[in-house]
Amino acid sequence: MNEDQAGALVQELGPATRFWVCDVSDTDSITAAVNGIVDWVEQTGVPLGGVIPAAGVGNPSLMLDKKLHPLPLSNLDFVTSINLRGTLDLVRQVLPHLAKSPAYGEDKEHGVVVMVASAAAFEGQMGQTSYAASKGAVASATLPMARDLSRYGIRVVTIAPSMFESAMTAMLSDKVRTGLKKAMEFPARPGKPEEFASLVRQAIENPMLNGVVIRLDGATRMPSKL
Ligand SMILES: NC(=O)c1ccc[n+]([C@@H]2O[C@H](COP(=O)([O-])OP(=O)(O)OC[C@H]3O[C@@H](n4cnc5c(N)ncnc54)[C@H](O)[C@@H]3O)[C@@H](O)[C@H]2O)c1
Known part of the structure; x- marks a missing residue:
């Protein structure tokens, strides 16, 4: 939920890290995040x-x-x-x-x-x-x-x-x-x-x-x- 903190963490940990803003009380928001992660996983070739x-x-x-x-x-x-x-x-x-x-x-x-x-x-x-x-x-x-x-x-x-x-x-x-x-x-x-x-x-x-x-x-x- 906190884009600034997530951005700072990704900066710290480097390109092997990504974030998606996600409200877990909103099922569509979870779907969007999960789809984004699955696409990214396919790009990297590293399995989920x-x-x-x-x-x-x-x-x-x-x-x-x-x-x-x-x-x-x-x-x-x-x-x-x-x-x-x-x-x-x-x-x-x-x-x-x-x-x-x-x-x-x-x-x-x-x-x-x-x-x-x-x-x-x-x-x-x-x-x-x-x-x-x-x-x-x-x-x-x-x-x-x-x-x-x-x-x-x-x-x-x-x-x-x-x-x-x-x-x-x-x-x-x-x-x-x-x-x-x-x-x-x-x-x-x-x-x-x-x-x-x-x-x-x-x-x-x-x-x-x-x-x-x-x-x-x-x-x-x-x-x-x-
Ligand atoms: N710190 C403790 O002493 C303690 C003890 C027992 C359990 N926990 C549990 O550990 C987990 C992490 O807590 P924490 O201590 O790091 O606290 P925290 O407040 O730092 O982290 C909680 C995170 O949940 C996120 N969040 C809140 N509502 C959200 C939503 N609707 N969708 C997505 N994200 C949402 C916040 O943005 C925050 O990053 C929590 O489940 C908490 O209940 C913490």
Whole structure:
């Protein structure tokens, strides 16, 4: 969604990288991006290796607030349209291309789907009903998806991170950060992007990782509130 950041990243990583602006809550926008990627893949001759749907939004809201207003449906729709529907729609649209891509390796694999859940899938905090529901659904979708795709040699791995340094968590207040730190075991710090990337790499490279949700959290278990 962020053209400036994507452009800067492509500059940094070089010509082996491309980006397409894509709103995952808009199925036509996903189609346009996937078609663009498939054309590019054909030009490069490097086969499509998988998909990592990572778009996600928070938007905290209580199930029932102090004025007895229940959770707005717009909140639920906004969060699930990106975190759940957007994730599954992107994967859904990439799958036919993965199934047709050349098989590789001893097991004749056809690619890997790496989805992003959250510690909130298991210990959602106050105000996170929509977010936790969307991430819990992504976690729950992992095994049936792997079962559906096994006949095509496509694996599915979901990573459920606790707090990682990113644009999303940079917005957290010092109070929340201090509270989060108290919930951490070891290491008592937020995860680093390269630690997340290292697990993505393992998910891609290790054929025995399939149909699993892996917590990446240094034993942190989120409390009710911070
Ligand atoms: N950082 C954490 O502590 C943490 C913990 C658990 C899970 N996660 C999950 O990790 C993923 C990445 O989050 P992040 O921490 O890098 O946050 P981030 O805010 O930096 O990244 C989220 C990205 O989603 C994109 N996005 C939002 N709406 C979109 C839409 N409709 N279509 C396409 N893209 C859209 C944003 O442009 C942004 O680049 C998310 O799914 C998030 O829920 C993050």
